[in-house]
Amino acid sequence: MAFWEHGYEATSVADLTRVMDIGAPSLYAAFGDKRSLFEEVVQEYGTRYGSFAERALAEEPTARAGIERMLREAAVEYTAPGRPHGCLVIHAAANCSTPEVEQSLRERRNANIAAFESRIRADVAAGVLPEGTDAAALARHAGAVIQGMSQQARDGASREELESLAEISLAVWPRT
Amino acid sequence: MAFWEHGYEATSVADLTRVMDIGAPSLYAAFGDKRSLFEEVVQEYGTRYGSFAERALAEEPTARAGIERMLREAAVEYTAPGRPHGCLVIHAAANCSTPEVEQSLRERRNANIAAFESRIRADVAAGVLPEGTDAAALARHAGAVIQGMSQQARDGASREELESLAEISLAVWPRT
DNA sequence: CGCATTATCTAGTGGTCGCTACAGAAATGA
DNA sequence: TCATTTCTGTAGCGACCACTAGATAATGCG
Numbered sequence: 001m002a003f004w005e006h007g008y009e010a011t012s013v014a015d016l017t018r019v020m021d022i023g024a025p026s027l028y029a030a031f032g033d034k035r036s037l038f039e040e041v042v043q044e045y046g047t048r049y050g051s052f053a054e055r056a057l058a059e060e061p062t063a064r065a066g067i068e069r070m071l072r073e074a075a076v077e078y079t080a081p082g083r084p085h086g087c088l089v090i091h092a093a094a095n096c097s098t099p100e101v102e103q104s105l106r107e108r109r110n111a112n113i114a115a116f117e118s119r120i121r122a123d124v125a126a127g128v129l130p131e132g133t134d135a136a137a138l139a140r141h142a143g144a145v146i147q148g149m150s151q152q153a154r155d156g157a158s159r160e161e162l163e164s165l166a167e168i169s170l171a172v173w174p175r176t
Numbered sequence: 177m178a179f180w181e182h183g184y185e186a187t188s189v190a191d192l193t194r195v196m197d198i199g200a201p202s203l204y205a206a207f208g209d210k211r212s213l214f215e216e217v218v219q220e221y222g223t224r225y226g227s228f229a230e231r232a233l234a235e236e237p238t239a240r241a242g243i244e245r246m247l248r249e250a251a252v253e254y255t256a257p258g259r260p261h262g263c264l265v266i267h268a269a270a271n272c273s274t275p276e277v278e279q280s281l282r283e284r285r286n287a288n289i290a291a292f293e294s295r296i297r298a299d300v301a302a303g304v305l306p307e308g309t310d311a312a313a314l315a316r317h318a319g320a321v322i323q324g325m326s327q328q329a330r331d332g333a334s335r336e337e338l339e340s341l342a343e344i345s346l347a348v349w350p351r352t
Numbered sequence: 353c354g355c356a357t358t359a360t361c362t363a364g365t366g367g368t369c370g371c372t373a374c375a376g377a378a379a380t381g382a
Numbered sequence: 383t384c385a386t387t388t389c390t391g392t393a394g395c396g397a398c399c400a401c402t403a404g405a406t407a408a409t410g411c412g
Contacts, residue, residue, distance in 0.1 A: 009184025010185065013400055019258035023360055050410065077408070090327070095183025108329050113328075137340035140328065144341055147327045148320020151266070152289075155282050157316070164313035165320055174346040189370055199391055201372070210370065 001039050005084040007099050008094045035101060038092075042105070045088045052077060053112065063123040065175050067116065067142050071169065073163035074146055078153035086150040093121040130174050138172065145169045165174075179217050181260040183268045184277050186187075215267075216276060218284075221264045228253060229288065239299040240349050243292065243318050247345065250322055251338035256330035260327040289319040306350050314348065321345045 002019050013034055017024050031037035042135045052073045060066035078086050093105040117139035123129045150164050157165075178187045178195050189210055190217040193200050209214035228249045236242035254262050293315035299305045325338050333341075 006273065010271045010273045013396085023362090024400090027361060028401070029359075063339055091270060094267060095186045096271075097182065097186045109327075116213070130333045134340060134344060136337070137344040139343050140333070140337060140341040141321070141324075144324020144328060144345070145317070145320050147324040148322070149319075151318060151327075152283075152316065153393080155182050156287055161316060164310060167315040168310060168313040168348050169320070169345075170227050190367075190368085199399095200370090201392095202390060204371070205389080 002091055002114075003038055004045065004088040004116050007094060008038055008098070009096050019037060030089050032084065035098065037070065039104070042088065042092075042108075046108075049077065049083075050087065050089060057115065059094065061094070062128050063116075063120045064129075064170070068170055070167075071142070071145060071149070071166035072163060075166050078150055079157070079159040079162060085153040090147055090150045093153065104161055109143070109147075112146075113139050121147055123150055141169070141172055177260065178198045179214055179268055180264045183270060183272070184214055184274070185272050195204070207212075210244060211225055211274065211277060215280070218264065218268075218281070222244065223258075225253065225308075226263065226265060230291070230308050233295050234290065238304050239292075240305075240346075244342075244346055247318070247321060247342035248339060251335050251342050252323055255333070255335040255338060261329040263322075266323055266326045267330065285319070292318050309350055317345070317348055 003014050006015075013024060015029065016034075016037070017027055020027065027037070031040065034106035053070045055065040056073060057063075060069055074087075089105050089108050093102045096102040117135050120129065120133065120135040120138050124131065124133050124135060147165065149157075149165060152165070153162060178191050178259040182191075189200060190202065192213070194211075195201055196203065202215070207216065229246045232249060233239075233242040236245055250263075265281050265284050269278045272278040275350035293311050296305065296309065298312050300307065300309050300311060322341065325333075325341060328341070329338060
C-alpha cells in the first residue's frame with residue numbers, strides 16, 4: 001500500500017516498519033532488503049489487484065471484448081475507495097534511481113502491451129478482425145489508454161469519467 | 177534536463193550544481209531554493225518544449241485537426257534524440273514527497289485536458305462536431321493518449337510506433 | 353525448570369539529503 | 383592604489399536514508 005501510493009523510492013524503510021508495525025531488523029530478516037520486499041509487493045499486487053487485465057483477455061472470446069472488459073474494469077479498479085488510485089506497476093518506479101527496479105516494472109508494462117498485440121494478432125489470423133488490422137498500433141493504443149487512465153485516476157478523475165474515456169476509446173477498433 | 181530525466185526528487189542539488197557547473201551557494205543566491213529552481217525549469221520547459229500542444233490547438237481550424245497535429249508532434253517531441261524522452265510535466269513530479277510540486281504539475285495536466293474539452297465544445301457549438309458529442313470523454317481520451325505516449329516513449333517506444341498509435345487514436349472522433 | 357534458539361528492540365553505522373556560515377577572490381568606484 | 387562590495391568555493395550544519403551489531407525478550411524442548 002505504501003509503495004503503491006508513494007512509489008518505491010519515496011517510501012522509506014521507516015515508513016514500512018511503521019505501517020507493518022514491526023521493527024526494522026524483523027523486516028530485514030523476513031525480506032532481505034528493501035528491493036526484495038518491493039519485488040514481493042509487486043508480485044502480490046499482480047495477483048491480487050492487477051490480474052483483472054489478463055483475466056479479461058483470457059476469458060473473453062475476442063481481443064476486442066477482452067480489452068473492452070479490461071478497460072471498464074480498470075476504471076473501477078483505479079478509483080476504488082480505500083486504496084491508492086491508479087496502477088502500481090505504472091507509477092511506483094517512476095523517477096527511480098535504482099535502475100533494476102525501474103527496469104523490472106518497465107518490462108512488465110511492455111510485456112502487457114506485447115500480450116495485447118499477440119491476442120489481437122490471433123484474432124486477425126482467425127478472421128475475427130480484418131486482414132489489414134494494425135495489431136501493434138491497436139495494442140499500443142490500448143496500453144496508452146490504460147496508462148492514461150491510471151495517470152488521470154491519480155490526478156483525481158472519477159470512475160464515471162474514466163468509464164466514458166474507456167468507452168470512447170473502443171471506437172478505434174475496426175467496424176465489423 | 178536533469179529534472180526532466182530523473183524527476184524532481186531524484187535530482188539532488190549536487191547533481192544540479194555539477195551539470196550547471198556552479199557552486200551550491202551561487203545556485204541558492206540565484207534561485208532561492210530547489211523548489212523555485214524547479215518551477216523556473218518547468219516554465220522554461222513549457223515555453224521551449226511543451227508549447228507545441230497549445231500552438232497546435234490554437235492554429236488549426238478545428239479541434240480535431242488541432243489534436244491530430246498535437247499528437248503527431250508529440251510522437252516526434254517525446255522521442256527526440258539528445259534529450260530525455262517523454263514529457264517533463266507528466267513525469268517529473270511522480271512519486272514526489274513535496275505535495276506542492278506534485279500538485280503544481282497535476283494542475284497543469286488537468287488544465288491541458290480542460291483546454292482540450294473547451295476547444296471541442298467550441299466546435300460542437302459551432303456545428304463543426306455533431307450535437308451529441310461527448311466533449312469531456314473526447315478530451316480525456318486525447319489526454320490519456322498523450323500521457324500514454326509519454327510513458328511509452330520513456331519505456332523505449334520509437335517515433336514510428338508512437339506515430340501509428342497517434343494515428344489510430346484519431347478514429348475515436350465522430351465521422352463527419 | 354533450565355537451556356538453546358529465535359525473534360525483536362535500541363541504538364547507531366556511514367552516507368547523502370537540502371541548505372548555509374564563513375573566508376577568500378574578483379570586481380567596482382574613487 | 384586602496385576600500386568596499388559582490389561573488390564563489392570550502393566546509394559543515396542537522397535531518398534522514400538504508401541497513402545492522404549487540405542486548406534483551408520470547409519461545410520451543412528436554
